Amino acid sequence: MNERYSRQTLFSPIGEAGQRKIRDKHVLILGAGALGTGNAEALVRAGIGRLTVVDRDYVEWSNLQRQHLYSERDAEDRIPKAVAAKQRLSEVNSDVQVDSYVMDATPSEMERLLDDVDLMIDATDNFDARMMMNDLSQKYQIPWIYGACVSSYGISYTILPGETPCLNCLLDQVPRGGMTCDTAGIISPAVQMVVAHQTVEAMKILVEVWEAVSRKLVSFDLWQNQYTSIDVSRMKKESCLSCGDDPAYPFLEYSQQMKTAVLCGRDSVQIRPPADGEWNLEEVAGALAKQEGQVEQNPYLISFTTENKRIVLFKDGRALIHGTQDETEAKTLYHRYFG
């Protein structure tokens, strides 16, 4: 092993043998925003063999405050994040094979990418994608590491199929309409803290030191000086449809996917999330009121106008995005404002 990794191999839990294992591994990162770029850079510098990065978005100026791989030039030219990330990662460590995909990954597309993948890292901004990853993880027995952050708060949890509870075990319902980085803001240290948790968990998995992997759900609020962890190992449910005795992998089903449709002649896209109850429109309107833009509300819907788009959200979570015919852009906006 060369000088490049000498400080990492001096760390005895990794050592030369661990470094060789890292070199043999393939990690998939879903999302190349703040968490995705942080994790990708750390793992590429650590010397993994192969990295697959999947992202549907392009670089914007508001990303540069916390998304480490991107430059002003990328934002000016609206370079897809997966492309810009690959470019920078190849400069950081040319020994790593980096495959990047500009796509809004569906379960079937993800399944095609999972060949030889040893670990998935969650760097998405929504629970539809996370529940999909959770089911893929169980179906193909690939560990994954949940991570999320908003404001000065962060959370992370490692899922080992067949051993730990999965994300579906921990959630009594899929969170919808909560705070997002675009409604509550985000500061870079919260991102980096989650990245640190995810990266160190990734290293433990890549070097196959399973006993070191955390069994705790960790969360922290760096501004409030709070740090919490809960041992969730008893929350594994035999009846869980994702990881229980008779798994059905519900989040890989078509009915559980977010549906989009371009409304002909209206310059609009309709978005229909998987049905799971009524939204709290008051809370969503409150969060949107802090945004640049105009919020109007009646008992049935919220209308939010910002820049050249108007977004109408109904109580059942369905939305009309006016001002675009691009379904991926519409989904991005939906997740940006509604989580």
Add this chain to the structure above:
Amino acid sequence: MKLRINGEWLTVPETVDTIGELLGHFQLDHRVVIVEQNETILEKESRSNHKVQDGDIIEIVQFVGGG
């Protein structure tokens, strides 16, 4: 009433009687959370039955989606 919440001792109004009301007090009642009271994780359905008492050690982890 003093509770240790996420590692910090906080004073909570005496009107807060249950874990469910405690979540309401922190405006977390509409959020997806895991709550641990004195090292026991509480099922969502039982939160409105579990009383809070002075000196309780509470951990609240909220699931968020950003990234």
